[in-house]
Amino acid sequence: MVATAIPFVVGGIVLAVILVAALFARFYIKVPPDQVAVFTGRGGFRVVRGGASIRVPIIERVDYMTLAPFETTLPIKGAYSKEGVQVNVDAVALVRFDSEDAAIRTAAERFLNADRDQLHATVQEILSGHLRSICAKMTVEEINSSREALVSAVTNEAGSDFAGLGMNLDVLTIQHISDDNGYLESLGRKRVAEVKRDAEIGEAEAARDAMMRSAEAKREGQTAQAIADASIAEAQRDRDLRVAKAQADVEAERARAQQAGPLADAESRKQVTRAEVAVEEERVRSNIAVEQQEVLRQQQALEASIIKPAEAERHAAVLRAEGERLAMVERAQGQADARALAGEGEMKQRISIAEAQQKGNRSQGRGRSPRPNSERGSPSPRTRSRWRRPEGHPPRRSRRQAPAG
Numbered sequence: 001m002v003a004t005a006i007p008f009v010v011g012g013i014v015l016a017v018i019l020v021a022a023l024f025a026r027f028y029i030k031v032p033p034d035q036v037a038v039f040t041g042r043g044g045f046r047v048v049r050g051g052a053s054i055r056v057p058i059i060e061r062v063d064y065m066t067l068a069p070f071e072t073t074l075p076i077k078g079a080y081s082k083e084g085v086q087v088n089v090d091a092v093a094l095v096r097f098d099s100e101d102a103a104i105r106t107a108a109e110r111f112l113n114a115d116r117d118q119l120h121a122t123v124q125e126i127l128s129g130h131l132r133s134i135c136a137k138m139t140v141e142e143i144n145s146s147r148e149a150l151v152s153a154v155t156n157e158a159g160s161d162f163a164g165l166g167m168n169l170d171v172l173t174i175q176h177i178s179d180d181n182g183y184l185e186s187l188g189r190k191r192v193a194e195v196k197r198d199a200e201i202g203e204a205e206a207a208r209d210a211m212m213r214s215a216e217a218k219r220e221g222q223t224a225q226a227i228a229d230a231s232i233a234e235a236q237r238d239r240d241l242r243v244a245k246a247q248a249d250v251e252a253e254r255a256r257a258q259q260a261g262p263l264a265d266a267e268s269r270k271q272v273t274r275a276e277v278a279v280e281e282e283r284v285r286s287n288i289a290v291e292q293q294e295v296l297r298q299q300q301a302l303e304a305s306i307i308k309p310a311e312a313e314r315h316a317a318v319l320r321a322e323g324e325r326l327a328m329v330e331r332a333q334g335q336a337d338a339r340a341l342a343g344e345g346e347m348k349q350r351i352s353i354a355e356a357q358q359k360g361n362r363s364q365g366r367g368r369s370p371r372p373n374s375e376r377g378s379p380s381p382r383t384r385s386r387w388r389r390p391e392g393h394p395p396r397r398s399r400r401q402a403p404a405g
Helices: 002-027 101-111 116-135 140-145 147-164 183-364 381-387
Strands: 028-030 035-041 044-049 052-054 061-066 070-080 086-097 167-178
Touching: 035 101, 044 101, 061 101, 070 116, 086 101, 086 116, 086 140, 116 147, 116 167, 140 147, 140 183, 147 167
Parallel strands: none
Antiparallel strands: 028 052, 035 044, 035 061, 070 086, 086 167
């Protein structure tokens, strides 16, 4: 019983697994990189780009929005230029939704379930308005010749509008510009005439330039020929000069070879003469040295025999004179001292005599009336003058003293 039930259990498990896998595969939403899946439900929506997510059954709904660029044609008819001339502009624009999350949400809110034709119409209206606005600021010539400036101006002005819709203007191409009044055709004919005129002028200028270049080429050819001839003449002159120099060198070498013998003899004689002169100079120098030695010897003998004895005699005479002078000075000094001593003795003797006279006079005159000072035994002015001696003078010598020595 159990054995018979096992296959049914295994089959049920396998069936359940297959059913779960099928449900998972159905509700597991995979989104390629060029698309956006918008999951709506549960109070809002969420965006999945280039990834995968599980859709909740019954509750959520999934819508897709492609990010691939789409092309839109712009047939602009009767757009006024700056001069008021109507022009027709045929352009093609390549537009796509922006890949940023905020831009995708904005685009999803506006164009998630919109019809593709409606989307194209919206893009055409935006670009047509900006194209007409830019054309009104430019002349017909500028519109026709400066198409890149026209495209740049339209792209800059329309960029903010497309950003508000979550889009980007990738490419804008001006395919054709025309008008219904033949304005551009007239400009073309004028340009054609100018081109023809310029072509004729250019052809004439080319012919003139060809003639000028031909003449210049001839002149340069003649100049080159003259330069070549001059170069040839200079080369020949240099060759002749080199030949002449070589010949002169040969002759000079031949002359030197011929003169080599006499020159060698003269050189040898000159060397012999130089040697003889050197020997003579050496002999003269030896004689001079000998004579100088003899003169030096005689000078030394003269000094030893005459000069040195005379110098010794002179020195002795000086010493004798100095001794006599000192002896005379000593004698004079002794005589002066003797005279000074004799004067001092005479003065002391006179002073003693005067004092004795005064004492005698004082002893004789006791009891007498005193005499005036003029009558006393004081020395007379003559005696006082004898006693006084000038300061710094030695005392006078006694006539009875004989001079010393």
